[in-house]
Amino acid sequence: xxxxxxxxxxxxxxxxxxxxxxxxxxxxxxxxxxxxxxxxxxxxxxxxxxxxxxxxxxxxxxxxxxxxxxxxxxxxxxxxxxxxxxxxxxxxxxxxxxxxxxxxxxxxxxxxxxxxxxxxxxxxxxxxxxxxxxxxxxxxxxxxxxxxxxxxxxxxxxxxxxxxxxxxxxxxxxxxxxxxxxxxxxxxxxxxxxxxxxxxxxxxxxxxxxxxxxxxxxxxxxxxxxxxxxxxxxxxxxxxxxxxxxxxxxxxxxxxxxxxxxxxxxxxxxxxxxxxxxxxxxxxxxxxxxxxxxxxxxxxxxxxxxxxxxxxxxxxxxxxxxxxxxxxxxxxxxxxxxxxxxxxxxxxxxxxxxxxxxxxxxxxxxxxxxxxxxxxxxxxxxxxxxxxxxxxxxxxxxxxxxxxxxxxxxxxxxxxxxxxxxxxxxxxxxxxxxxxxxxxxxx
Ligand code: SF4
Numbered sequence: 001x002x003x004x005x006x007x008x009x010x011x012x013x014x015x016x017x018x019x020x021x022x023x024x025x026x027x028x029x030x031x032x033x034x035x036x037x038x039x040x041x042x043x044x045x046x047x048x049x050x051x052x053x054x055x056x057x058x059x060x061x062x063x064x065x066x067x068x069x070x071x072x073x074x075x076x077x078x079x080x081x082x083x084x085x086x087x088x089x090x091x092x093x094x095x096x097x098x099x100x101x102x103x104x105x106x107x108x109x110x111x112x113x114x115x116x117x118x119x120x121x122x123x124x125x126x127x128x129x130x131x132x133x134x135x136x137x138x139x140x141x142x143x144x145x146x147x148x149x150x151x152x153x154x155x156x157x158x159x160x161x162x163x164x165x166x167x168x169x170x171x172x173x174x175x176x177x178x179x180x181x182x183x184x185x186x187x188x189x190x191x192x193x194x195x196x197x198x199x200x201x202x203x204x205x206x207x208x209x210x211x212x213x214x215x216x217x218x219x220x221x222x223x224x225x226x227x228x229x230x231x232x233x234x235x236x237x238x239x240x241x242x243x244x245x246x247x248x249x250x251x252x253x254x255x256x257x258x259x260x261x262x263x264x265x266x267x268x269x270x271x272x273x274x275x276x277x278x279x280x281x282x283x284x285x286x287x288x289x290x291x292x293x294x295x296x297x298x299x300x301x302x303x304x305x306x307x308x309x310x311x312x313x314x315x316x317x318x319x320x321x322x323x324x325x326x327x328x329x330x331x332x333x334x335x336x337x338x339x340x341x342x343x344x345x346x347x348x349x350x351x352x353x354x355x356x357x358x359x360x361x362x363x364x365x366x367x368x369x370x371x372x373x374x375x376x377x378x379x380x381x382x383x384x385x386x387x388x389x390x391x392x393x394x395x396x397x398x399x400x401x402x403x404x405x406x407x408x409x410x411x412x413x414x415x416x417x418x419x420x421x422x423x424x425x426x427x428x429x430x431x432x433x434x435x436x437x438x439x440x441x442x443x
Pocket of ligand 1 (some may be wrong): 159162163164165168169170171205206239
């Protein structure tokens with residue numbers, strides 16, 4: 001930036017997130033810091049002076065997607081300062097450093113402080129790596145409110161994990177379990193609600209282990225329920241052994257803001273595989289829990305994660321996973337293909353399933369997941385459900401029911417219902433959503 005016209009304009013920054021909801025919420029926190037520091041935020045892909053790529057390392061495929069994204073950014077913006085932050089920076093700093101044009105690599109501990117290392121934005125001759133040990137203490141986020149409005153906003157409440165499942169790199173990438181300071185979290189909630197946010201999606205690595213200011217996950221959910229103006233609380237995902245039963249009482253109570261939504265990772269339907277994964281339950285316990293929860297909470301959505309191709313997984317083990325999903329009230333399964341993560345126990349095994357077979361099984365399970373979703377959607381036809389309407393598209397008001405059915409309502413003036421709750425009669429299953437008609441606007 002040398003000409004006077006360029007000197008007058010604000011520096012432009014663009015951000016990109018790979019991976020989970022937690023990363024998405026952290027990118028928004030980073031965005032706020034950039035706005036506060038005087039940057040103009042431009043969409044990723046446009047010309048920028050600074051690019052920050054918030055990475056993921058959950059699978060080998062995630063690593064490769066990160067490398068591709070970083071290269072593409074540098075190719076389009078050879079003069080820009082390129083900072084790579086997050087999980088892949090934490091675990092694969094050397095690989096990131098080998099990409100020509102990268103200026104800065106920051107792991108998870110200092111991710112939100114990345115601006116401190118960018119200085120005047122002049123490119124570095126060699127990439128600087130900042131990869132500090134991850135703190136064990138609870139944390140704050142200092143929400144500033146400088147982020148795009150979203151009626152369903154992610155709320156980071158927790159980070160890290162102490163469980164150390166044998167396939168998982170996350171406890172190394174994100175450190176030990178720790179919780180967000182309650183007062184800091186509540187400041188964000190109040191500010192979001194005053195901006196009109198109606199639903200908060202609690203995000204973290206192992207949310208059920210939340211523990212701060214004398215509140216566990218149940219106490220936290222109750223504290224959020226007491227916030228005036230907050231209509232909906234959704235827990236993005238929760239580990240099976242960490243769910244207090246009383247959460248289901250809250251979900252079943254229509255006056256409580258906690259939604260009937262349970263994403264309960266399974267990983268495998270084979271007891272042998274679960275044990276080798278070092279999961280803390282067996283298949284029967286998982287299924288019993290889901291059955292009981294579905295009986296206790298009307299219309300409960302149950303989603304799950306399943307890993308395919310763990311070392312030693314036989315066709316029979318895989319069939320156990322398929323059967324468990326089909327035999328239980330599961331509405332959706334997110335399928336992960338196992339990939340070796342260096343440093344994990346499972347990576348050291350010598351009975352890896354051939355990659356082709358892993359992909360074959362993943363494709364079969366994904367097809368099954370689609371059938372589950374279809375079954376779930378069809379079970380709602382003819383019913384009236386409460387929907388929170390999101391940003392409209394031409395002639396269409398999209399939204400989600402409390403129990404996570406994606407709904408679209410064709411209407412002449414969809415803007416009129418944006419960010420409002422309505423009652424919708426569900427009529428037709430179409431691809432991955434259900435079409436319906438508006439019965440009434442609720443508020
Ligand atoms: S519970 Fe297991 S799979 Fe989940 S983040 Fe912790 S170690 Fe990884």
